[in-house]
Amino acid sequence: MKNFNGQVLFLDRSDINTDEIIPAKYLTENSREALRPYLLEDLSIEEFDFKKDIVGKSVIVTRANFGCGSSREHAPWALEVNGIHMVIAESFARIFRQNMFNCGMMAIELPKETLNDIFANYAGTPTQVATLLEDRKLIFQNQKRTDTIPLSIADFDVELVHAGGWVNYADTRY
Amino acid sequence: MQIRTPYQPYTGDNTRVGKTIAEKIFDTHRVDAPFDDVHVIRLDAVFCHEITTPIAINDLIARGKDRVFDTSKIKVVIDHVSPAKDSKTALQGKILRDWARRHNIQDFFDIGHNGVCHALFPEKGFVRPGYTIIMGDSHTCTHGAFGAFAAGVGTTDLEVGILKGVCAFHYPHSINIRITGRLPEGVHAKDVILSVIGRIGVDGATQKVIEFSGPVVDAMSMEARMTLCNMAVEAGATCGICYPDITTVRYLWKYIQHEYSSQEEALTDFSKYLPDQDAVYDAVMEHDVSGLEPQATFGFKPDQVKPARELQGTPVDQVYIGSCTNGRIEDLRVAAAILNGRKISESVRGIVAPATSAIFRQAIEEGLIQTFMDAGFCVTNPTCGACLGMSNGVMAEGEVCASTTNRNFNGRMGKGAMVHLMSPATAAYTAIAGYITPSLQNS
Ligand code: SF4
Numbered sequence: 001m002k003n004f005n006g007q008v009l010f011l012d013r014s015d016i017n018t019d020e021i022i023p024a025k026y027l028t029e030n031s032r033e034a035l036r037p038y039l040l041e042d043l044s045i046e047e048f049d050f051k052k053d054i055v056g057k058s059v060i061v062t063r064a065n066f067g068c069g070s071s072r073e074h075a076p077w078a079l080e081v082n083g084i085h086m087v088i089a090e091s092f093a094r095i096f097r098q099n100m101f102n103c104g105m106m107a108i109e110l111p112k113e114t115l116n117d118i119f120a121n122y123a124g125t126p127t128q129v130a131t132l133l134e135d136r137k138l139i140f141q142n143q144k145r146t147d148t149i150p151l152s153i154a155d156f157d158v159e160l161v162h163a164g165g166w167v168n169y170a171d172t173r174y
Numbered sequence: 175m176q177i178r179t180p181y182q183p184y185t186g187d188n189t190r191v192g193k194t195i196a197e198k199i200f201d202t203h204r205v206d207a208p209f210d211d212v213h214v215i216r217l218d219a220v221f222c223h224e225i226t227t228p229i230a231i232n233d234l235i236a237r238g239k240d241r242v243f244d245t246s247k248i249k250v251v252i253d254h255v256s257p258a259k260d261s262k263t264a265l266q267g268k269i270l271r272d273w274a275r276r277h278n279i280q281d282f283f284d285i286g287h288n289g290v291c292h293a294l295f296p297e298k299g300f301v302r303p304g305y306t307i308i309m310g311d312s313h314t315c316t317h318g319a320f321g322a323f324a325a326g327v328g329t330t331d332l333e334v335g336i337l338k339g340v341c342a343f344h345y346p347h348s349i350n351i352r353i354t355g356r357l358p359e360g361v362h363a364k365d366v367i368l369s370v371i372g373r374i375g376v377d378g379a380t381q382k383v384i385e386f387s388g389p390v391v392d393a394m395s396m397e398a399r400m401t402l403c404n405m406a407v408e409a410g411a412t413c414g415i416c417y418p419d420i421t422t423v424r425y426l427w428k429y430i431q432h433e434y435s436s437q438e439e440a441l442t443d444f445s446k447y448l449p450d451q452d453a454v455y456d457a458v459m460e461h462d463v464s465g466l467e468p469q470a471t472f473g474f475k476p477d478q479v480k481p482a483r484e485l486q487g488t489p490v491d492q493v494y495i496g497s498c499t500n501g502r503i504e505d506l507r508v509a510a511a512i513l514n515g516r517k518i519s520e521s522v523r524g525i526v527a528p529a530t531s532a533i534f535r536q537a538i539e540e541g542l543i544q545t546f547m548d549a550g551f552c553v554t555n556p557t558c559g560a561c562l563g564m565s566n567g568v569m570a571e572g573e574v575c576a577s578t579t580n581r582n583f584n585g586r587m588g589k590g591a592m593v594h595l596m597s598p599a600t601a602a603y604t605a606i607a608g609y610i611t612p613s614l615q616n617s
Contacts, residue, residue, distance in 0.1 A: 028262035065377040071312040073328035099328035156209035170334045
């Protein structure tokens with residue numbers, strides 16, 4: 001199973017599309033590793049610097065409709081090779097969400113109010129997330145506070161995470 | 175029609191209510207339902223192109239599973255960057271080409287016979303009502319125009335599709351959008367779908383199937399229905415679906431005539447996929463297009479839509495007519511009829527890319543290519559090219575493109591460039607004027 005704990009990268013915007021996560025011009029790469037330097041290269045958020053802000057981060061916390069646009073699995077791969085295995089958002093585009101679990105990674109939805117609180121309490125501070133998958137809990141922590149937040153995830157998605165993705169899962173069954 | 179509120183999960187034997195098209199297709203293709211509403215369905219076709227398939231092929235090789243589930247159900251095209259523009263894209267083509275040969279995949283379309291996937295595969299008769307189709311491409315929803323369930327997927331889903339012929343989906347919830355009224359002269363399917371997306375938003379149909387119904391859709395050609403369904407994903411939909419009818423039968427007739435004794439018989443057969451009267455929808459929406467004007471997008475999201483008239487005068491550097499949205503013969507006819515005998519503005523680079531080789535050939539035969547060239551357009555070979563900012567018309571920073579494609583995302587057609595989505599008609603008027611306009615200026 002992948003690692004779902006670590007430093008948070010806050011992206012305070014909705015509708016971040018896959019062209020922003022990994023621009024189309026890098027789709028000519030035939031290896032995942034080659035995508036590493038280009039993650040979020042075209043993301044337009046004020047003061048966001050893709051060269052600096054991604055370093056050391058393991059979890060993204062963002063707003064609604066993350067990963068809309070193209071079906072490219074290069075988007076989750078670009079996250080994966082940068083050590084980011086979990087995205088927490090208000091909602092996801094279908095294909096992106098499925099691609100994450102298909103790769104054994106997690107795309108976790110939280111209610112809007114919960115996300116508002118998380119942004120208000122943690123954004124702009126060094127924040128850690130710990131994921132207790134069996135207990136269905138997320139623990140957010142910075143220097144000032146700690147919050148335990150219920151994590152809701154479908155049984156099928158948990159199976160995919162445990163199997164390490166859809167290829168492994170399907171191969172043993174179909 | 176019933177409206178399902180709130181969320182009712184699939185209960186396994188849902189016999190008390192009627193079914194939508196997507197539900198009927200799922201019920202006839204189910205292989206497994208491992209959890210609550212997760213259904214694994216058997217696939218009738220797996221489409222492949224050279225951008226998303228090579229990594230799946232490499233992964234299958236690395237796993238020691240370089241196999242395909244059924245060579246006759248896998249359809250392959252090199253379309254996104256064709257001809258190859260550099261060594262990397264050449265390698266992507268090569269991986270796909272070698273793989274198709276190695277597995278003796280008959281339906282493989284390379285340069286000279288190729289075309290943009292979502293225009294090519296329907297044209298070849300590969301899409302039928304009731305089919306289940308996946309492709310590593312978000313605009314796979316286009317094929318729903320035939321009454322099929324067709325969904326874009328990522329490379330891992332594609333990989334399992336290639337190997338096992340199955341894919342997992344949530345049991346489909348549908349929205350029914352009834353397009354009513356009378357479509358005004360000069361207003362097209364592209365304007366309809368832009369107005370729908372403008373109304374429901376880029377995530378208005380996420381995790382849902384959109385059934386497009388109503389008299390306006392009934393009257394549309396298959397080409398127009400494909401334009402409609404093509405952009406369903408821009409509202410987040412898994413698939414856009416139109417009802418199979420006599421128009422569908424006629425379009426497919428040359429491919430299915432040996433299977434049916436008459437067109438009526440085919441129609442009766444296809445009708446088994448029509449939704450039940452008491453089918454249950456998450457929402458039913460009327461969309462009256464009687465007063466609709468030509469539409470265009472103005473920002474970096476496909477739901478930022480307004481009447482093109484309100485953008486009148488916005489200068490453009492390039493006009494692009496092509497893509498899986500609007501590169502079909504009808505689109506070229508509409509644009510050529512406007513351009514006929516006229517010249518495009520000197521300040522505009524006009525590019526037209528017929529979506530497939532067959533469309534290109536037909537456009538030559540009908541004299542459309544002559545018209546485009548006389549007007550000052552550059553005619554390129556069929557390829558995705560400029561649509562995703564890969565080749566054949568990439569924009570420079572600060573430039574503006576009026577485009578008949580489907581995505582206006584920041585950077586989509588070139589870093590720092592602005593894309594205004596519109597119909598081929600509005601694109602042609604804009605090319606002549608040199609700025610966005612939905613009608614002839616100063617003529
Ligand atoms: S024409 Fe554009 S939208 Fe259509 S398949 Fe090609 S790249 Fe995708």
